[in-house]
Amino acid sequence: MTTPAPTLLLRASELIGRPVVTLSGEFVAEIKDVVFERTGGRIAGFTLRNPGLFSRSRKDSLPWAGVHGVGRDAVMVPDETVLTPAKELAPRKKARKADVLQDRVLTDHGRDLGRVVDVVLHGGTTLDVVGYEVEASETLGTAGQRVLIPLPDTVAVSGEHLIVPATATEFVSDDLAGFGAAVDAFRRRLREGAS
Amino acid sequence: MLFSQARKRAVVNTATATRVARVDGFVVLPGPARVALLRLGKVSGAGTLLSWDDVQGFGPDAVTVATDAVIRPARDGLEQRAEDNDLEILGKRVLSEQGTELGAVTDVDFDPETGAVTSLITKTDTIAGQRLIGLGGYAAVVSS
Numbered sequence: 001m002t003t004p005a006p007t008l009l010l011r012a013s014e015l016i017g018r019p020v021v022t023l024s025g026e027f028v029a030e031i032k033d034v035v036f037e038r039t040g041g042r043i044a045g046f047t048l049r050n051p052g053l054f055s056r057s058r059k060d061s062l063p064w065a066g067v068h069g070v071g072r073d074a075v076m077v078p079d080e081t082v083l084t085p086a087k088e089l090a091p092r093k094k095a096r097k098a099d100v101l102q103d104r105v106l107t108d109h110g111r112d113l114g115r116v117v118d119v120v121l122h123g124g125t126t127l128d129v130v131g132y133e134v135e136a137s138e139t140l141g142t143a144g145q146r147v148l149i150p151l152p153d154t155v156a157v158s159g160e161h162l163i164v165p166a167t168a169t170e171f172v173s174d175d176l177a178g179f180g181a182a183v184d185a186f187r188r189r190l191r192e193g194a195s
Numbered sequence: 196m197l198f199s200q201a202r203k204r205a206v207v208n209t210a211t212a213t214r215v216a217r218v219d220g221f222v223v224l225p226g227p228a229r230v231a232l233l234r235l236g237k238v239s240g241a242g243t244l245l246s247w248d249d250v251q252g253f254g255p256d257a258v259t260v261a262t263d264a265v266i267r268p269a270r271d272g273l274e275q276r277a278e279d280n281d282l283e284i285l286g287k288r289v290l291s292e293q294g295t296e297l298g299a300v301t302d303v304d305f306d307p308e309t310g311a312v313t314s315l316i317t318k319t320d321t322i323a324g325q326r327l328i329g330l331g332g333y334a335a336v337v338s339s
Contacts, residue, residue, distance in 0.1 A: 008295075023292060025331025071294025076336070124293045 008072065008123035009176045011133065012043065015121075020048060020062060021074045028080055035061070035089055036101070036119070043119070043129060045089045046075070059083040070123040105132055105149060107166040111139045113149060116162065120148060120179065130183045132162065140172060148173040150186040165190060196253075197316075198285060198303045206235060206245065206266075207257045215239065215263050222277040223284045223303065228312035228327040230305055232277060233258070235266060242268040244278055253307035281332045289317060290334040297322070300335060 012034040020028040029050035037044045045063040059080075066082025067075060077083075105113040114134035122128040131150045136142045150171045151164060171186040173179040198221055206216040220234035222244075233245040240263070249265035250258055260266070269275040276282050289297040298317035304324075305312050312324035315335065322337055329336035 008293075019333070021290060021294070021333055021336070022329065022331065023336050024329035025287075025290070025334040025336045027331075027333035069291075069293035071291065071296075073296035074290050074294040074334075076290070076292055076294045 009130065009180050010070070010072070010121055010123055011176075012119040012121055015046070015070070015075065019074050020046075020077055022077055022079050023068060024079065026080075028077065028083070029060075029062075031062075031075060034119070043121070047086055047089070048083070058085045061086040061089040063089055070121060072123070103162050105134050106161045106163055107169065108163055109166040111166070111169075112137050113139055113164070113169065114147070117146060120176070122180075122183075131179060140169065142174075145174075148176070148179045148182075150179070150183040152187060152190050167193075196305060196307045198305070201253070201305075201307070205257045206233075207259050208261075208263055209251060209259050210262060215260070216243075216245075216266060218258060219243075220280070220283060220285075221303070221305075222274075222282060223312055223327075223330055225327045225330050228315075228324040230310040230312065232274065234278065234280075238266055239263070240266060242266050244269060244274060247310040250310075253310075276332070282330060284315070284330060284335060287330070288334045289315065289322065290336050292328065292336055292338055297337070 015031045015034060018031045022028060029048035032047045032049040034046055035044045043064050045061055047061045061084055063084055066077055068078050069076040101116055103116050105116060107113060114137040116132045117135050118133035119129055120131035120133060122130045129151060131148050133146055133148050136145050136147045140147060149164060149168050167189055168186060171182040173182045202218055204218045205214045206218060208215045216235040217237045218233050219236035221230050222232035222234060224231040230247050235243045235245055245266050249260060251261055252259045269278045284300050284303060287300050289300060291297060298319055300315050301318060302316040303312055304314045314324050315322040326337040327335060328338050
């Protein structure tokens with residue numbers, strides 16, 4: 001049996017401070033913060049830090065659609081034209097405060113799995129939000145500990161709750177090492193269940 | 196031929212049969228990866244750049260040119276950065292287009308006939324020259 005190529009999973013918070021680099025090999029800025037979308041529990045983009053460069057242009061954020069690849073060492077963009085002013089990324093006031101962090105994850109059977117503390121991304125050139133890191137509730141038997149919950153391809157979000165299928169509880173991981181396989185197995189289960 | 200072997204080579208004017216400069220470095224441009232310019236030292240004039248197109252021959256003992264006039268200063272912003280060493284490929288970090296660091300360039304293999312870069316060499320890898328998609332101040336970017 002051959003081992004599948006390791007999938008690159010990373011926590012959104014790990015991206016903070018990482019360089020943004022163009023495909024031409026030029027440094028653009030550093031990631032300052034991750035901006036989550038209110039709807040869908042997905043990433044809207046990143047705010048950037050590079051005061052010298054932005055003092056005139058004010059194009060100090062990077063929308064998710066402008067990202068070419070997210071890796072262990074850099075966030076790659078085609079060129080600097082993908083940058084936009086931060087207000088276009090998060091137009092509503094306090095949008096960044098009202099992000100997915102701190103939301104409760106609820107199963108579709110109505111069980112509270114815990115509070116979101118981080119978001120797990122699948123890196124590479126196909127970018128995907130694959131899970132949440134939650135501070136587990138009593139439901140999971142590991143109350144108080146941080147665990148990783150896989151996400152289906154689409155998530156329902158109300159504003160206070162992120163709804164995941166109940167089967168997600170069978171695919172919870174303690175660390176990123178085994179989480180990629182857990183996400184794959186979980187999504188396969190959902191597809192089989194739906195067909 | 197490796198950059199490490201080709202550096203310090205004498206540049207000889209074939210009209211006067213005199214040594215006019217020394218090869219100090221190579222300016223590589225991507226798409227397709229090639230040596231576009233040579234950076235020269237020990238020059239008599241103000242310019243330190245020599246276009247690959249103006250090289251008569253890149254031989255095992257000397258680089259030949261037809262006239263000193265082809266040794267010239269930078270013509271544009273890109274060449275100025277090259278002359279300032281900002282785009283030097285040796286020592287530059289290599290990033291994949293997915294944002295993973297693959298080490299630093301320790302040497303480059305090129306075809307002395309055409310100037311084409313055949314591979315980038317790092318401590319652990321040999322990366323085909325065709326994979327070079329960008330070379331900037333921060334990194335050499337290679338396709339997967």
